[in-house]
Amino acid sequence: MVRPCPxxxxxxxxxQVITIGQLAKHVGVxxxxxxxxxxxxxxxEPDRDASGYRRYGAGHAIDLIKxxxxxxxxxxxxxxxxxxxxxxxxxxxxxxxxxxxxxSRIRGLRATQKRLRQLADGYSLAIPAEVRSHLxxxxxxxxxxxxxALQYDLWILVFATQPxxxxxxxxxxxxxxxxxxxxxxxxxxxxAHDLDPDDRRIDxxxxxxxxxxxxxxxxxxxxxxxxxxxxxxxxxxxxxxxxPAWRRLDTLIREQLGA
Numbered sequence: 001m002v003r004p005c006p007x008x009x010x011x012x013x014x015x016q017v018i019t020i021g022q023l024a025k026h027v028g029v030x031x032x033x034x035x036x037x038x039x040x041x042x043x044x045e046p047d048r049d050a051s052g053y054r055r056y057g058a059g060h061a062i063d064l065i066k067x068x069x070x071x072x073x074x075x076x077x078x079x080x081x082x083x084x085x086x087x088x089x090x091x092x093x094x095x096x097x098x099x100x101x102x103x104s105r106i107r108g109l110r111a112t113q114k115r116l117r118q119l120a121d122g123y124s125l126a127i128p129a130e131v132r133s134h135l136x137x138x139x140x141x142x143x144x145x146x147x148x149a150l151q152y153d154l155w156i157l158v159f160a161t162q163p164x165x166x167x168x169x170x171x172x173x174x175x176x177x178x179x180x181x182x183x184x185x186x187x188x189x190x191x192a193h194d195l196d197p198d199d200r201r202i203d204x205x206x207x208x209x210x211x212x213x214x215x216x217x218x219x220x221x222x223x224x225x226x227x228x229x230x231x232x233x234x235x236x237x238x239x240x241x242x243x244p245a246w247r248r249l250d251t252l253i254r255e256q257l258g259a
Contacts, residue, residue: 017046017055027064034064042067042081073102126156131170141183147190150242154235176216185212189249197248206252213257 024031037043043063046054070080075098083094135155138148159166176182188205195202240247 017049017057018061020054020056023056023061023064027061027068029064029068037064037067037077040077040081042077042084070098073098074105127152127159128167131155131159134170134174138177141177142187143190144193146193146242150239154238157235157238182212182216185209189246192245192249193243195245197244199245202245202249203252206249206256209249209253210256213253 020031020034024034038045046056046060049055067080135148135151185208192205240250
């Protein structure tokens with residue numbers, strides 16, 4: 001019959017000894033790990049036989065299983081070493097705290113997993129269904145996949161940072177794209193991505209965009225020019241970073257709006 005071997009209380013080999021390789025195989029760790037545990041004082045070194053080899057008993061195997069379980073739960077090795085000298089009550093309290101911490105980590109990992117799945121599902125919950133439906137229609141009007149992907153990212157940023165005004169901004173853009181003439185301006189903006197920054201078409205497009213802005217909004221407060229303009233500026237910076245032509249187009253638009 002196997003007799004219990006309390007951790008650190010009784011030396012109990014029960015006469016049955018095995019090699020370090022056999023111990024590693026049975027417990028599911030490497031021999032290198034066992035040697036590390038020896039060096040750090042977690043697992044007492046056993047006696048050696050006449051040939052100089054370590055020989056391990058059942059007590060070592062039980063201790064090693066406990067160490068492995070705590071280490072896999074994220075308990076630092078120094079903390080595991082301290083637990084070897086803990087009383088039964090201290091050990092139970094420590095295990096309870098470890099279990100509580102592990103439960104908290106699991107909740108955090110599940111939350112992270114949920115967010116990753118949302119991203120994998122095409123930002124299913126990052127932006128409203130109405131916005132997703134609108135963006136899905138853009139290729140039908142001739143917009144490039146690059147433009148659609150950029151719009152997804154930008155609307156995610158808008159809804160995350162300005163949820164109170166995001167839908168108003170979205171409806172404004174949706175109305176603009178419903179107008180064939182204004183939609184043509186957006187399409188030309190999209191297709192200007194690969195133009196040379198000095199292409200004369202960039203200058204013409206900038207004038208058309210400024211004209212459309214003044215026609216729609218007048219000369220008063222323009223979209224993105226409110227007290228929280230840092231977010232629109234951040235969005236425009238992301239757009240400009242993807243294309244030298246777009247960057248020059250933005251510069252021309254700002255110059256003409258300022259004038």
